[in-house]
Amino acid sequence: xxxITQSPKxxxxxxxxxxxxxxxxxxxxxxxxxxxxxxxxxxxxxxxSQIVNDFQKGDIAEGYxxxxxxxxxFPLTVTSAQKNPTAFYxxxxxxxxxxxxxxxxxxxxxxxxx
Amino acid sequence: xxxLNQSPQSMFIQEGEDVSMNCTSSSIFNTWLWYKQxxxxxxxxxxxxxxxxxxxxxxxxxxxxxxxRKDSFLNISASIPSDVGIYFCAQGAQKLVFGQGTRLTINx
Numbered sequence: 001x002x003x004i005t006q007s008p009k010x011x012x013x014x015x016x017x018x019x020x021x022x023x024x025x026x027x028x029x030x031x032x033x034x035x036x037x038x039x040x041x042x043x044x045x046x047x048x049s050q051i052v053n054d055f056q057k058g059d060i061a062e063g064y065x066x067x068x069x070x071x072x073x074f075p076l077t078v079t080s081a082q083k084n085p086t087a088f089y090x091x092x093x094x095x096x097x098x099x100x101x102x103x104x105x106x107x108x109x110x111x112x113x114x
Numbered sequence: 115x116x117x118l119n120q121s122p123q124s125m126f127i128q129e130g131e132d133v134s135m136n137c138t139s140s141s142i143f144n145t146w147l148w149y150k151q152x153x154x155x156x157x158x159x160x161x162x163x164x165x166x167x168x169x170x171x172x173x174x175x176x177x178x179x180x181x182x183r184k185d186s187f188l189n190i191s192a193s194i195p196s197d198v199g200i201y202f203c204a205q206g207a208q209k210l211v212f213g214q215g216t217r218l219t220i221n222x
Binding site: 004006045103106 | 144147
């Protein structure tokens with residue numbers, strides 16, 4: 001099946017620990033995105049990448065890091081510098097080059113603090 | 115920065131009723147998107163709009179791109195229990211800006 005796979009579904013972090021969330025897509029999309037969703041709110045952009053080995057900060061990048069070594073993978077690391085990491089994290093991808101193609105989302109990872 | 119105001123924030127309706135929600139923007143963009151999110155899952159694209167005045171349907175769902183290019187409407191006709199969820203509007207393509215969402219609850 002073609003789609004966007006996020007893992008794990010649930011993740012727990014201890015104080016001072018870095019954790020990495022996985023996002024893999026087999027849609028051959030060039031662009032990938034990470035969003036954060038807090039309860040009762042919309043999605044806010046953390047980082048995005050339009051091409052391999054390149055990425056840009058979104059609106060709330062502080063305390064997060066990403067890499068884009070492969071077209072199909074865009075992992076997000078939540079660092080210990082992120083003081084309020086508890087949230088629902090969503091990964092998305094999009095086909096570029098054919099007008100304003102919409103973004104499609106994975107099923108999310110819920111991160112909680114122990 | 116760009117802001118989207120989505121209303122209403124929540125709706126409580128009877129099964130079979132029609133639903134209407136809308137979004138307004140502080141900026142003009144070329145794309146309006148409507149997504150639905152079920153609990154614990156990612157948003158699923160319902161309808162994409164690309165031209166001012168465009169009216170598009172997807173089954174019982176109908177959405178319109180406002181003439182001013184600063185607003186959009188989503189209507190659901192004859193609601194059923196599986197319509198329950200949170201509906202989000204969004205603008206943009208490379209960088210999406212989302213509304214706060216409309217939570218739809220249906221009484222059987």
